[in-house]
Amino acid sequence: MATLVKDDELRSFDVPEVTRHAGGYTIYKIVLQVTPKEITENSYQIIYWKRYSDIRKLYDTLHRYHQAIYRPGKFPDFPEKSSYMERFNPAVIEERRVATKKFLNYAVEHLYLRTHDAYINFFQKGEKLLLPDVTVDTLQPESISPKEPNISLPDLPTTVQSTSTDEKHDELLFNVDEQDAILNHPLPKILDDLNDLTFDQHDPNPDPSDLHTSTETPSIPPLNSDTNESS
Incomplete structure (x- = not known):
């Protein structure tokens, strides 16, 4: 098979399933995954169903060839x-399945192994299965329409004053206004002026010592007789 010897493909094997054949023997499902390096080609699988005795014969042939060269x-x-009697033991079957995949x-x-005649003849008959392509959405050009620049203003801090602060502020304003009104009121000035005035007070029970005052009437100078006469 040409697909087994091409160098422009990536190949890998898997043995995902084991079943019982109608003839009473066990068969192994071998899946060859082929991925072309060219992206324009599709990946595919080739599925084979093989008896363990055939797998074992291929292994012995390639092993001897490996040692011979x-x-x-x-x-x-x-x-x-x-x-x-152990050929149907599940543990034996699982061990063979894992070893077949690794080999x-x-x-x-x-x-030198995949171009050997035993290898090519072993994979002569198989069922080819194309794998679906990976669908990729076609990119569509985006229509660009002029838009007004979106200018975002920074959030201004919101000043939140408590009720108690407002009350203290109002109280402070009231006290200052009241103090200014008191200081500018004319009543204190009038009281200060009245305090500077002195009044004579008459004591109803005067002290005798205080009664000794001068009661003399001011003397009137006598008239000059000459003056009178001359007049």
Whole structure:
């Protein structure tokens, strides 16, 4: 098969399923995943159903070939041959499935193994299954319409005053106004002027010592007789 020897493809094996054949023996589902390196080509799978005895024969052939040409690297191990009664043991079947997957992936990675006649003949018959392409949405040009610049103003801090603060502020204003009214009122000035005045007071019980006052009437100078006469 040309698809097994092309270098422009990525290949990998999987053994996802095991089932019982109508003939009474176990068959293994082998899936070869092929991914072309060219993005214009579709990926696909080739599905094979193989008996373990056929898988074991391919393993022995490639293993001997690997040893005969003295290739470096350790060839994968494979389970030992079990008895006829153990061929349906689930643990044995699972061990064989895992070993088959590991062995086939090792073989497909080496050119001298995947180009061997035993390898090519083993994969002669298979069911090819195309994989759906990954759909990608086509990018549409976005229509750009002129828009007014959106200028966002910074949020101004909101001053929140409590009721008690407002009451204290009103009280303070009231006290200042009241103080100014009192200071500017004319009544204190009038009282100060009245305090500067002195009044004579008559004591109803005067002190005798205070009664000794001068009662003399001012003397009137006598008239000059000459003056009178001359007049």
